[in-house]
Amino acid sequence: MPPAEDSSVNSTTTRKQRKRFKRKVSIKVKRIAEKTKKRKEKANVTPLVTKYWLQRYDLFSKYDVGIKLDEEGWFSVTPEVIAACQAGRCAGAGVVIDAFAGVGGNAIQFAKVCSRVIAVEIDPEKVALAIHNAKIYGVEDCIDFIVGDFFQLAPFLKGDVVFLSPPWGGPSYKARQDFTLDLLKPKDGHSLFQAAQAITPNVIMYLPRNVDVLQVSELSWLSSPPLDIEVEENYVRGRSKGITVYFGDIAFQ
Structure with missing residues (x-):
């Protein structure tokens, strides 16, 4: 006569199997949800x-966490590695004014290394x-966001560094020699x-890679x-993305 089966062993095995099955289902559902989310995101681009959009992780490394951009933001935000490099030059600075903050790419990086960031943007x-x-x-607690026109606000702003990344006129700027x-x-x-x-002599300008560098250098004579002045060419994955010009004490002498 065969020995009786141990019901406790069978029960334990069944629970493990159920847990394993639930875990597999959960992983599958999560993957489906992620794929659906990406399809929806791409459909809205x-x-x-x-x-x-294909370069989204170059723009924001935390894109998948829930980063949001409008259409203009996609082609005007500074790639994160460049923004981090620009911010690194200001490490330890008291107040940095981001005159054209857009969707926040540069302000976020400045906030990581500076005491305070004043982010000005005319579009609410x-x-x-x-x-x-x-x-x-x-870093939201380190940034003061202001809805307004930089030119109107400038006489009332105080800071140690001003960062200028004004609109370049859209992607068509590349067509110009x-x-x-x-x-x-x-x-x-x-x-x-x-x-x-008029705010500070320490100014950073982020400009198109095809900008007239001689003309930019003449700004120092104002x-x-x-x-x-220091002119730096910026690359991402071996491709030139823009020119950063440093003026004042933050320029390498």
Whole structure:
């Protein structure tokens, strides 16, 4: 006569099998949800920004955590590795003013290494996105977001560094052989630099890779004596993305 089966062993085995089955189902559901989410995200990406969506992790390494961008944000946000490099130059600075904050890419990186960031953006919808993105990176308490026009606010702002990344006019800037400062928006580069210089001589400008560097270097002569200047070409994955120009004490002498 065969020995009786141990019911406790069978019960334990059954529980393990159920747990294993539930775990497999949970993983499968999660994967399906992730694929569905990505399909929906891609479906909402317009043809204009499709190639930028493919570079989303270069723009925000935490993109999958819930980063949000509007259409303009896709092609105007500074790639994260470049923004981090620009912020690193200001490490330990008291207050950094981000004059055209957009969806918050640069402000987030400045907030990681500086005491305070004043992020100015004229579009309230972009400010809402920037606040959301700053929360994802855990730096929202280090940033003062202001909805307004930098040129109107500049006389009342105080800071140690001013960061300028004004609109380049959209992706069409690439078609120009030489990008001149008068093509910047909402005002030309000279007016922009003078507004920033009235706050502090320590200015950072992020400009198109095809910008007229000689023209940019002449901005240093708007100060007396002329400001120190450093021009840095920025790359992501071996591709040139833009030019960063440092003025004042943050330029390597």
